[in-house]
Amino acid sequence: MSGMPKVARAGAAPVEHHFQCESCGADLRFAPGQERLVCDHCGHVQDIPKATGRGLAHLRELPLAAGLAADLPAEEMEEHRSVSCPNCGASIEVSGADHALNCPFCATPVVLDTGTKRLIKPQGLVPFQLTEEEARAALGRWLGRLWFAPSGLAQYARRGRKMSGIYAPFWTFDAASRTGYSGQRGDYYYTTRQVQVMVDGRPQMRTVQERHIRWTPVSGRVARDFDDVLIYAARSLPPPYIAALQPWDLSALQGYAPDYIAGFEAEAYTVELHEGHHLARAEMLRVIQSDVRRDIGGDEQQIGRLDPAFAAETFKHVLLPVWTAAYRYRDRSYRFVVNAQTGAVQGDRPWSAWKIAFAVILAALAIAAIAYFSQTQGQ
Known part of the structure; x- marks a missing residue:
């Protein structure tokens, strides 16, 4: 049927989802900020079918022990074809006849990997809220606020140049913790x-x-329930970029449906579940240490022993939306990302040598003027 995706079979070859316009047969794409698909060819609009299991309350939490033991049910796994970027390490899912493309994170040409990979399916995603035009405007405002940035870069970035919409992979982890301590x-x-x-x-x-x-020697116990500890599941974006894009409103998570991917790209995870869990545990331990210090009280605290115990551990694989742009300006490459839910921007920091030199000269003149007036008043 037109407009409906093919259905994946557990363990089958990678499934390619194509959403055809019921009016003209062209490909549809998801409209950011809306619950519908649109046709850029004829303007036809189709609502995304409402299905049981969508919405935050229906997202599946998977047992962590089964995931770490590679013992998840077959229906939670799927085959992926992807291209790997040799520059930034991104792994971008591909479909159809695509065999080569430019990396959406750094604009490096990449080619199709051989074979397929068996990965955990996404349990949910946050749909795109910002359109490409809105993301480009947010990028222009961000560039305009940068001190000592080249004047032409913001104008260059606003000239209608294409941005790529991509769903970035994340893990979320839940756990109930009880921790004994002494200190x-x-x-x-x-x-x-x-x-x-x-x-x-x-x-x-x-x-x-x-x-x-x-x-004074002290000991005690603290308890903390963790919900949706978020860990970036790829390496294509540096940690400062990920930190700058936060926070994400995870209450907007929807149950995964391929409709939301129509017209966009998706990055496959390259940080495996066990590594993501290790990073999440480190985040949890930082919070637990803060809880222990509050429980100890006083003006200063020394923690001598921590015995954390974790139970009811679950995880999800989710996709979060970003707009990316990679520009070459005066023989240099600049990479930018925009949180497609909130509009937060982060990117490579460009500098203007002449602006810095001009500022240094102005500062030197100001110091000289202050010294001169101080000297004349002292005479």
């Missing part, structure tokens, strides 16, 4: 003593306070 609580106390100081060349006695710490 020391430090409480400040003060003593006073007399010291001799020189005032106008004459000795005087002053009373001063000295701070000390009284340490």
